[in-house]
Amino acid sequence: MSIDSIDQIETLSVSMHCLSERMLQVLTFFFQQKYGLRFRVKTSLNSDILIIDIDSALGMRTLEELISSEAANNCILLSLNQARLDNYTQKNTIKISKPFRHEQLVSALEQAREKLLNPEAKQQVKQSAGQLKPPSSPPVLTQSITPTVEKLVRDSLLKASRKVEEAETHTHNEIQPETEASPAKAEKLIDAHVQKAKSNAAQAAKKMGRLDNNALVGSGKDLSSNNKDTQDERIRYKPEDYLQGTIEMAIQKSELDNSVITIALRDGNIWVCLASDTISTNISLTSLRSLCLIPLSKKIALFRDNKQNIKTHRCQNNESVAMFLWRITVWTARGRVSSNINLEQTIQLRYWPNLTRYLPLPHSTKIAALWANHKTSLLQSAETLQIAQRYVFSFYSANHALGLIVCDDKQLLAADEKKTQLNSKPIRSILGKLIKRLQNPNDRTH
Amino acid sequence: MSSQKIIFTGPVGAGKSTAIKAVSDIMHIYTEELASDMTQRQKKTTTVALDYGVIQLSDGEKIHLYGTPGQERFNFMWDILTQGGVGLVLLINAAAPDPFGDMRFFITEFKKFIQTSQLVIGISQLDVNPSRSIDQFNQEYQNIAQQQGLKYPVPMFTIDAREKSDINLLIESLLYSLDISLAK
Numbered sequence: 005m006s007i008d009s010i011d012q013i014e015t016l017s018v019s020m021h022c023l024s025e026r027m028l029q030v031l032t033f034f035f036q037q038k039y040g041l042r043f044r045v046k047t048s049l050n051s052d053i054l055i056i057d058i059d060s061a062l063g064m065r066t067l068e069e070l071i072s073s074e075a076a077n078n079c080i081l082l083s084l085n086q087a088r089l090d091n092y093t094q095k096n097t098i099k100i101s102k103p104f105r106h107e108q109l110v111s112a113l114e115q116a117r118e119k120l121l122n123p124e125a126k127q128q129v130k131q132s133a134g135q136l137k138p139p140s141s142p143p144v145l146t147q148s149i150t151p152t153v154e155k156l157v158r159d160s161l162l163k164a165s166r167k168v169e170e171a172e173t174h175t176h177n178e179i180q181p182e183t184e185a186s187p188a189k190a191e192k193l194i195d196a197h198v199q200k201a202k203s204n205a206a207q208a209a210k211k212m213g214r215l216d217n218n219a220l221v222g223s224g225k226d227l228s229s230n231n232k233d234t235q236d237e238r239i240r241y242k243p244e245d246y247l248q249g250t251i252e253m254a255i256q257k258s259e260l261d262n263s264v265i266t267i268a269l270r271d272g273n274i275w276v277c278l279a280s281d282t283i284s285t286n287i288s289l290t291s292l293r294s295l296c297l298i299p300l301s302k303k304i305a306l307f308r309d310n311k312q313n314i315k316t317h318r319c320q321n322n323e324s325v326a327m328f329l330w331r332i333t334v335w336t337a338r339g340r341v342s343s344n345i346n347l348e349q350t351i352q353l354r355y356w357p358n359l360t361r362y363l364p365l366p367h368s369t370k371i372a373a374l375w376a377n378h379k380t381s382l383l384q385s386a387e388t389l390q391i392a393q394r395y396v397f398s399f400y401s402a403n404h405a406l407g408l409i410v411c412d413d414k415q416l417l418a419a420d421e422k423k424t425q426l427n428s429k430p431i432r433s434i435l436g437k438l439i440k441r442l443q444n445p446n447d448r449t450h
Numbered sequence: 451m452s453s454q455k456i457i458f459t460g461p462v463g464a465g466k467s468t469a470i471k472a473v474s475d476i477m478h479i480y481t482e483e484l485a486s487d488m489t490q491r492q493k494k495t496t497t498v499a500l501d502y503g504v505i506q507l508s509d510g511e512k513i514h515l516y517g518t519p520g521q522e523r524f525n526f527m528w529d530i531l532t533q534g535g536v537g538l539v540l541l542i543n544a545a546a547p548d549p550f551g552d553m554r555f556f557i558t559e560f561k562k563f564i565q566t567s568q569l570v571i572g573i574s575q576l577d578v579n580p581s582r583s584i585d586q587f588n589q590e591y592q593n594i595a596q597q598q599g600l601k602y603p604v605p606m607f608t609i610d611a612r613e614k615s616d617i618n619l620l621i622e623s624l625l626y627s628l629d630i631s632l633a634k
Contacts, residue, residue, distance in 0.1 A: 281583065324583075353603060355588040356623070360607040360616045369605075369619065370633035373626035376603050389633050434454055435536070435625050436632050437507040442618045 016117060017051035018043045022060040023082075025270045026294045029301065031055070034106060043113065053116045057082045058092070059102075060270065067092075078120060080112050217366055221398040222339030226386065227347075239397060240343040241336070243405070245299040247292075248329075248336040251276065251283070252405065254306050255325060266309040271295065275309060276325070283328035285321050292321075296335035330362040330402050337401035339394030345404070347382045351375065352410045357403055365402065367395045375409075455514040456621065457532050458501065459560060460541035461552045462520035465574045465611025467501045469541060470515045472614045473621070474503025500531065525559060532560065537568040537624040541611065544582050545575040550590045557594050564600055568628040570620050572609035584608055 020031055035045050043053070054070065057063050058081050070079065080098045083089045089099040098112045224238060243249040251274065254265040258278040267274040272287040285292065323331070341347070353375040359368055370389050374380060382400055386393040403409050458466045501517030516531050532538070540556055542549050553571070557564065573587055588606055595602040605623035609616040626633050 355603045356605045358584045358608050360609055360619050369623045369626050373623060374630055432629060434511050438513050439622060439625050439632055441507060442622045
């Protein structure tokens, strides 16, 4: 039954339990925006359909409680672990392997709906993980694709051209005698196709590079000088609404109390210990990155912990406070600045950030060199360096979080404008070539 | 066809020879001898003449890389080496007994050259020596710079001298600091 074809709509309640913060946000949005007429999100266990993530610490326990209360019949179970789903043999339960597509969830919801509204119908609710398999990952395009593309295109075109030649020979042999020019023509055609394929591959590789950059600095356009005020909102964010703000708060608390502060999240914990200059976590970097993208729905609990407790957990990541905060800020800011930052305020760099150890950002050495030697504003910086404003905003946000920015007028006045311009054109030319050479990705590592 | 040179300096065991080797295009030329004095406590061999490497650019242009010998008794060579150089890469070993003293010593020795060129600082062995932080080195440099009338801040990074990307980034930041118009 198609969702759109239903005329008489009966709204069912759906509740979600033991889901990660991110998944919860995504699914709430999904129900509210797409299927608000058919499903209403509830928070209590007393709802028509229950969605439970059995991978979380409380997932299985919640499910067991539901089974004992006989409320587990209308459950949709989520898990990354196929075996765990298979082991669960409760009848009429729908199982979905993670990661899943929204179509799989829609299909599962429809089955549950059918069963609830039409109990007579014998539903084949055997949609186990096997039937609702996660989609296969899309192929990753890299720059190394070019030689492969060339070989494939050349081979297939050679084969094709031979067939065409054969066919042409058969068809036109009697009318038009075979000339020596046709193989050369085919070669030319092949070369043209190879060139086209190469250029497509190069364009795709370039696009991938751009996508990588977009993931770090977003894809927001520059503020135009005409209507800065009206566009201002889209380059602003409030760090305190995100994980970044919670981590900054934990760092302050750890310094004040001289203790280890634990940030307890649904996906795991983050331990902040300023005394040993470390932040440890048992959350994977992928999950952390996802957590940075969404505003946290509620206040996150911070509590003092014992240093020994950190050792008992398997930490997936252990970094210096600065490295961790830089990473989180870059992932959160994505080309934006905090809402209280004046884009035209003159600023300077207190120290250079430790760029060899922090998450690399495009154009960071250029921006740092400018801010270390000149008094300038954020908007001027992008203009001076002829780069998109989002690179400047991201770099600013990361440095600001680490306290590396000076924007006090008195301190700025004390700093002399430093002379940084080579007089000799030939020297500039050779050093320009050296920079290109150093920035060549093939020259970055041995 | 023109060429320029960048000087690598720092105390014994800071990683000058290794850093030049990491970025040079030619067989790295250096003269290492078995150490026979105080140096022996820090490493078994030491550079007694100088390290030399080259980064080849298009049109036959070259960037010469010179590494000074780390021992003080060879400091008569330092003035000769720095003539015509565009910048100084100072490497400091964070695990040495007095890395701040080493930093002060080399900045003082090369003060004239630093005033007319650009300084960048690489701190090696910091990853394995958590008792010191890059912030402390930045603070220390700021104190020295204020006393000696040098500009600050300068690029200062944690490095592993074997990592080409670390040394490349040091040189890149040296060049942008030297002339910001290179960034366009």
